[in-house]
Amino acid sequence: MLWFAVPEGIDDPARVSGGNLFDLRVADALRALGWDVRLRPCGGDATLADVLASAPPGAVVLVDSLVAVRWPDPLAAGAVAGTTQSGARVAVLAHMVVAAFESADGADVEAERRALAHADLVLATSAWARDELIARGLVPAARVVVAPPGADGALVEARTSDGTSLLCVGVVAPHKGQDLLVDALAAARGAWTCTVAGSVAVDPGFAERVLARADAAGISDRITWAGVVGRRALEALYARTDLLVAPSRTESYGMAAAEALRRGIPVLASRVGGLPEAVGPAGGILVPPTAEGLGTALHRWITDPGLRDALTRDARREAPRRPTWHDTAAAVDAALRGLT
Structure with a gap:
């Protein structure tokens, strides 16, 4: 028992x-x-x-x-x-x-x-x-x-042609690094959109500062703060995601990254804690946990079709082998x- x-x-x-x-x-x-x-x-x-x-x-x-x-x-x-x-x-x-x-x-x-x-x-x-x-x-x-x-889930088929649909999953809090993501997005070119799925109630002060940061950068209309979402709603988000972004400063593993890769969705993640283990050998980009590192990688993702195709192909090939x-x-x- x-x-x-x-x-x-x-x-x-x-x-x-x-x-x-x-x-x-x-x-x-x-x-x-x-x-x-x-x-x-x-x-x-x-x-x-x-x-x-x-x-x-x-x-x-x-x-x-x-x-x-x-x-x-x-x-x-x-x-x-x-x-x-x-x-x-x-x-x-x-x-x-x-x-x-x-x-x-x-x-x-x-x-x-x-x-x-x-x-x-x-x-x-x-x-x-x-x-x-x-x-x-x-x-x-x-x-x-x-x-x-x-991880749950299976391969998803929906993709945009230019890889501009981004998703970040996790409670909005300093250790998850959404402020770094906003700064990186502010510097990114292209017609990207980003959904942030996660509670804003855990650290309201931090969440307010991040939202204000996005507003000051003029990108608020391109970021959707979805709040807490259930499994069915999260599945719908994964189904229209091109790239999962995990900008954490500290992370014991990175379940959102693992779930995305299980669905064949590439991942851009900070090289911290257990995230390299969650990302694994293929289908991901690992960068320092800084706005500059994230921004450079996002620029490459958005402007380089060959990189997008290669990472997506790798993620889809590895998906059935994920734990x-x-x-x-x-x-x-x-x-x-x-x-x-």
């Missing part, structure tokens, strides 16, 4: 996130592999301590890192007492490395350290994240397993079975 401690509202369409999608898709795939998975949302009156205290004998408890960082004390107490009261083993699914963010809150960094120190197993979403956890002394190498996100959620679940399954 697997008890999965996840953030409250994990299936709320207004709270779409890469972490929530990962949790839900892996839970479904693990059930297909024979696990009895019980999602246990944590938030409000339901805490991680409640989940750990009520875990049945012999259960494995998988804890989303957002939950672990919010409630690190129950993990530490369980370690002192000899795992949980029922003898369950605990694994933490580390979607990100809090300490790697320049703007990270000191209390959250300390909570991450305490939570991960007492987990029997840590699942990292990229080799970069694993290496960061080890290098920062947060987890011994023997207790970390990499389980990269998979699936079954691959992700297989890695998680093997790691969790080592705890039983």
Whole structure:
């Protein structure tokens, strides 16, 4: 039996996130592999301590890192007492490395350290994240397993003839770099259009500054701020996208890049964190996380038909070989079975 401690509202369409999608898709795939998975949302009156205290004998408890960082004390107490009261083993699914963010809150960094120190197993979403956890002394190498996100979707056919339909997916926040994207677009030539899909409510001040930046540059009418979109709406966006742009300053993996490439859509991404792993060997351009780097690459994409054709051809050829959620679940399954 697997008890999965996840953030409250994990299936709320207004709270779409890469972490929530990962949790839900892996839970479904693990059930297909024979696990009895019980999602246990944590938030409000339901805490991680409640989940750990009520875990049945012999259960494995998988804890989303957002939950672990919010409630690190129950993990530490369980370690002192000899795992949980029922003898369950605990694994933490580390979607990100809090300490790697320049703007990270000191209390959250300390909570991450305490939570991960007492987990029997840590699942990292990229080799970069694993290496960061080890290098920062947060987890011994023997207790970390990499389980990269998979991707849904199939090849899409819709394309514009000049490659000018751009898409950026992710919460509008400093670490996602939408300000860098706006500056790059302001310098880009051609009749491009760009859709930014992601919540503007996480950091409203940053979102307002980015919108004002676009307005000052005179490009507001060419950027659509779509906000949070559901899966069907996102599929429709992918279907008319020529290039996915991931301008992140920090990224543990890059699920949007992986999903685009799974559909045969080329990717322009910052060379940071786990994004090079998400982009892989073909179908992508990696640049420094700067407006200049992004702008130069966008100019090449828009003005060079040969480059567009080559990258699109590579992305479409590689699409069927991209990792699936079954691959992700297989890695998680093997790691969790080592705890039983």
